[in-house]
Amino acid sequence: MIAKTPSPPYYAVIFSNIRTEIEEGYAQTADHMVELAEKMPGYLGHESVRDGLGITISYWKDLESIKFWKQQQEHLEAQKNGRKMWYKAYKTRICLVERDYGFEL
Amino acid sequence: MIAKTPSPPYYAVIFSNIRTEIEEGYAQTADHMVELAEKMPGYLGHESVRDGLGITISYWKDLESIKFWKQQQEHLEAQKNGRKMWYKAYKTRICLVERDYGFEL
Numbered sequence: 001m002i003a004k005t006p007s008p009p010y011y012a013v014i015f016s017n018i019r020t021e022i023e024e025g026y027a028q029t030a031d032h033m034v035e036l037a038e039k040m041p042g043y044l045g046h047e048s049v050r051d052g053l054g055i056t057i058s059y060w061k062d063l064e065s066i067k068f069w070k071q072q073q074e075h076l077e078a079q080k081n082g083r084k085m086w087y088k089a090y091k092t093r094i095c096l097v098e099r100d101y102g103f104e105l
Numbered sequence: 106m107i108a109k110t111p112s113p114p115y116y117a118v119i120f121s122n123i124r125t126e127i128e129e130g131y132a133q134t135a136d137h138m139v140e141l142a143e144k145m146p147g148y149l150g151h152e153s154v155r156d157g158l159g160i161t162i163s164y165w166k167d168l169e170s171i172k173f174w175k176q177q178q179e180h181l182e183a184q185k186n187g188r189k190m191w192y193k194a195y196k197t198r199i200c201l202v203e204r205d206y207g208f209e210l
Contacts, residue, residue: 001158002121002196012200014117014162016107016152020210047121049154053106057119057160083208091107091207095117095200102196103188
């Protein structure tokens with residue numbers, strides 16, 4: 001689903017990633033991280049797709065919300081396991097959404 | 106592939122979309138748009154994934170490059186056909202990438 005975000009400005013965290021073959025704990029952790037993120041202050045929505053390359057974008061009210069989420073205890077643990085087991089490579093981009101527009105049939 | 110972008114600041118255009126069932130001309134146009142974009146001034150790379158939801162992110166040097174690409178003649182035609190045939194819904198977000206960091210095995 002396309003995230004229903006408010007009018008800009010707001011922030012986007014683009015997480016582009018390539019997985020290893022290790023499945024252990026991955027799906028449960030990914031689901032749990034979504035549950036946790038949704039409860040964080042400043043969370044505005046997310047979009048996630050994988051097809052070889054994975055792209056997950058989470059949307060946030062401001063930089064402070066992103067920083068707070070990055071330091072959440074279980075999220076820190078997940079990030080550590082991500083580097084240790086689940087990802088071959090990733091890139092995280094912190095972005096200020098300046099403008100948006102859309103279309104719906 | 107994860108796009109190899111230069112150090113921030115630069116721009117990202119996040120195009121989140123849901124397709125109709127109409128295939129006519131879609132794949133050819135999508136491929137051609139990538140070819141064209143790669144030749145545009147200020148183009149820095151792109152990432153594209155679909156699995157129900159489609160996310161295509163293109164990276165650009167500045168807002169001027171994005172504006173120039175948006176107004177490219179064949180791209181204008183593709184945008185029109187997108188609304189007419191290929192997309193049920195889309196959202197485009199123009200973002201200033203302020204910071205990025207990554208990891209590679």
